[in-house]
Amino acid sequence: MLELKGLSVSYGSFTAIESIDVLVQKGEIVVLLGSNGAGKSTTFKAISGLEKPRKGEILFEGKSIDSRSPGRIVESGIVQCAEGRKLFPKMSVSENLIMGAYVHRKNKKAIKQSIKHVYELFPILYEKKENAAGSLSGGQQQMLAIGRALMAKPKLMLLDEPSIGLAPLIVEQMFEVIQQINEEGTTILLAEQNANAALGIASKGYVFESGSIVVQGTSEELLSDDSVRKAYIGA
Amino acid sequence: MAALLNRRTVISGFILLALVFPFLTKNSYVLHILTLAFIWMIAVYGLNLLAGYTGYLSLAHAGFFAIGAYSLGILTVKVGMNYWLAFLSSLIITCILGLLIGLIALRTKEHFFAIYTLCVGYIIYLVIDKWDGLTGGVRGLIGIPVPAGFGPLSFEKPLSQYYLILFFLLLTVLMVYRIVHSLSGRTFIAIRNSEELAKTLGIATMKNKLMVFVLSTLFAGLAGVLYASFIRFIGPDIGYITITFDLLMYLLVGGIGTLAGPIVGTLLIVWVSQSLQFLQDYRMLIFGPLLTLLIIFYPRGIIGAFYEWKIKRQEKKRMRALIKNHKDAEFPTANSVPDKKVKEG
Secondary structure (H helix, E strand, O other), rough: OEEEEEEEEEEEEEEEEEEEEEEOOOOOOEEOOOOOOHHHHHHHHHHHHOOOOOEEEEEEEOOOOOOOOHHEEEHHHHEEEOOOOEEEEEEEEHHHHHHHHHHHHHHHHHHHHHHHHHHOOHHHHHHOOOHHHHHHHHHHHHHHHHHHHHHOOEEEEEEOOOOOOOHHHHHHHHHHHHHHHOOOOOOOEEEEEOHHHHHHHHHHHEEEEOEEEEEEEEHHHHHHHHHHHHHOOOO | OOHHHHHHHHHHHHHHHHHHHHHHHHHHHHHHHHHHHHHHHHHHHHHHHHHHHHHOOOHHHHHHHHHHHHHHHHHHHHOOOHHHHHHHHHHHHHHHHHHHHHHHOOOOOOOHHHHHHHHHHHHHHHHHHHHHHHHHHHEEEEEOOOOOOOOOOOOOOOOHHHHHHHHHHHHHHHHHHHHHHOOOOOHHHHHOOOOOHHHOOOOOHHHHHHHHHHHHHHHHHHHHHHEEEHHOOOOOHHHHHHHHHHHHHHHHHHOOOOHHHHHHHHHHHHHHHHHHHHHHHHHHHHHHHHHHHHHHOOOHHHHHHHHHHHHHHHHHHHHHHHHHHHHHHHOOOOOOOOOOOOOOO
């Protein structure tokens, strides 16, 4: 479904990622592991069109998308849920969700249905639908960020560190929801530092280290890989 | 519901006041100043859309105001065009120039955008000042006609001009209200919030920014056109940077990014500066520090401060109600005995 072929991205003279290859099949959950600054977020930015690749290709459903504008990429079905629960803090929860459906703005009926679906997935958002997004707790904000990404009806969702700064119990819930979204037919590419939880739901993973992929394999392989265990699981 | 009714009555009250105001005062100077203030308000609404809602502070606003005014002046005085045709053409000319300048200016951001537009504004002023053949240079344009009448309506008298300009002001407020409360308005706010985030939602940011830039020049142009046929004389001064900063001051004092801000700020500053007329330019010694204090303590101006106060009051009320309910229900009172003793050691 999504294929990165020898992708490199630089900021000026600094190379953020160097010829990486990633393959995501339809219906999978794939996880990108790596510490801060390893290049996970840059990879996401390149896929969603915010950064132009210096070298290499990004193929989505067999077509090259690296020259498309971010808006067109969202329209074609790739939606990013950015790190750090970026929301519109002054807008209400429901307004945030409606903004998420921007590319479907002409289809009011579909938007209503999507909102209903998001509220079913996250009942707490329904209770707080009139509240300003900035007044929600960390976990609720992350739910809203995921919900807003869902509003665009993605075929592929890019989730950048959904567990960052959340309590363990909330993290567990978050991963359950991610799994549920995946079962409903959305392919998911996940960037995480929480390797244990992420590999628990993913089918395969890539380990990033200073801009390149150093290890890759199925979840079982990575969980039993000594270097991965040492670096990310701490056992 | 009560709040909505309340707001509705406040708004209709103000409109009514504006309508009967000319009958409350016999002073034609007051009416003249108020009419001028209405014109400034229209321009400030344009600035508010761009700087307040979209987060792009344009300092070329007086330039577009002047483009509108001069377009009307040249088309009526030199070309001899029918008034309302010239009126429409002037707005179109302003928008087209706005579109062209926006295409380049919007490639910059934040401070750079402000500095770039500052330069553009100054260039517009210079062109008007130096292009003698077209604009009359420093001598300006004299004898711009008042708006032509429709049938029995004529706009010869200051009173009828007052109503005409009030009509355009109300139209402006209504348009801005509709824009801000539509998806486009939320899109602009999303861009102000974070352009990158807006892009990840699939918003074509350049297209939207260009739209709001042109809209803001439209309001600046409209204000300029009305100014030209109200004062009936224009000089290059109306495109000078000080006008931009006046407009910006009205917006900041009233409340940037609020709907009522332009009206409140303009009225207040115009009124205060009229009453301090005897101090001449030393007025600025009072304005400067006041403005600085306002920006530090109330960055969203008077209207913003008012809303903050309202939200805080509501929150306090809510908390009090919550505490009261809890007290009745489950909070242990002083007399009640704790269930378990605290284990020590």
